[in-house]
Amino acid sequence: MKIAYLGPQASFTDLAVRKAFPDEHQVPCVTIPDCIEAVIEDEVDYAVVPLENALEGSVHITVDYLFHEADLSIVAELTSPIQQHLMVHPENSGGERRIEKIMSHSHALAQCHKFLHKAYRGTPLEQTTSTAAAAKYVSEHPGEKNAAIGNELAAKEYGLSISHENIHDFAYNHTRFIVLHKKSHPLAIEQNKSEDKTTLMVTLPKDRSGALHQVLSTFAWRQLNLSKIESRPLKTGLGDYFFLIDVAHGMDEVLLPGAISEMEALGCEVKMIGTYSSYMLDQ
Numbered sequence: 001m002k003i004a005y006l007g008p009q010a011s012f013t014d015l016a017v018r019k020a021f022p023d024e025h026q027v028p029c030v031t032i033p034d035c036i037e038a039v040i041e042d043e044v045d046y047a048v049v050p051l052e053n054a055l056e057g058s059v060h061i062t063v064d065y066l067f068h069e070a071d072l073s074i075v076a077e078l079t080s081p082i083q084q085h086l087m088v089h090p091e092n093s094g095g096e097r098r099i100e101k102i103m104s105h106s107h108a109l110a111q112c113h114k115f116l117h118k119a120y121r122g123t124p125l126e127q128t129t130s131t132a133a134a135a136k137y138v139s140e141h142p143g144e145k146n147a148a149i150g151n152e153l154a155a156k157e158y159g160l161s162i163s164h165e166n167i168h169d170f171a172y173n174h175t176r177f178i179v180l181h182k183k184s185h186p187l188a189i190e191q192n193k194s195e196d197k198t199t200l201m202v203t204l205p206k207d208r209s210g211a212l213h214q215v216l217s218t219f220a221w222r223q224l225n226l227s228k229i230e231s232r233p234l235k236t237g238l239g240d241y242f243f244l245i246d247v248a249h250g251m252d253e254v255l256l257p258g259a260i261s262e263m264e265a266l267g268c269e270v271k272m273i274g275t276y277s278s279y280m281l282d283q
């Protein structure tokens, strides 16, 4: 089985894949769309990409690709603790105050905003395609005196020295990764299972008062608990949105099909993104 992931080696996505799929063929991709397209083009069987971080929120490119570009299903969710460290090339360690630029994935930079503001105010920040891509760049360009933000494995993998440990701004820092596949089928993984979930993307009928209230009622009176609801632009005009809805319930024969039919009867478009189990990966 081939699994694409947001690489290069030692990204947080790689850590999640190593834990969940230790014996499978792992294929690093440069960007999240590259991972998704590798599944669409049948170059791999599954892709693992980040979906949401506890501090910084949704990874918009993943949500938007699932709605606008890709007809793929979420078949499992992997939740992983995230610890961010500042790392430099060993030739530059000891004098980190002279760091010229700090590089990382936009989500990682945002998770360390308070630390960067206090310790490195004014130092330019540069976004990279992943935390591991930043670590790799710093390792290959010792003359540039840059630092990267990433995990401990990236420091080891790319021969960097950690100058500040645990620089994420809040102690509870977790990221949800999703496993994507062409067919909808819950994938069982040998890890701690936490709950079953279903993800829907719902577009409301245009200009109808109370439509969102009615959508929420279809879940409420069936006692289906929602673990997330978020709006994203439909990209057709200002004020046009779709809603990403996570239901803390697997697909059944009565409740979820009933809620979906009721939303469709109200004039909503409902895109089923997946019904799957959520797994908690350890440190």
Ligand SMILES: O=C(O)C(=O)C[C@]1(C(=O)O)C=C[C@@H](O)C=C1
Residues within 6 Å of the ligand: 006, 010, 011, 012, 013, 014, 050, 052, 053, 059, 082, 105, 107, 108, 129, 130, 131, 132, 175
């Ligand atoms: O850059 C990485 O290492 C990733 O796997 C991406 C990503 C993200 O997109 O949120 C994953 C986990 C962390 O929250 C930071 C970055």
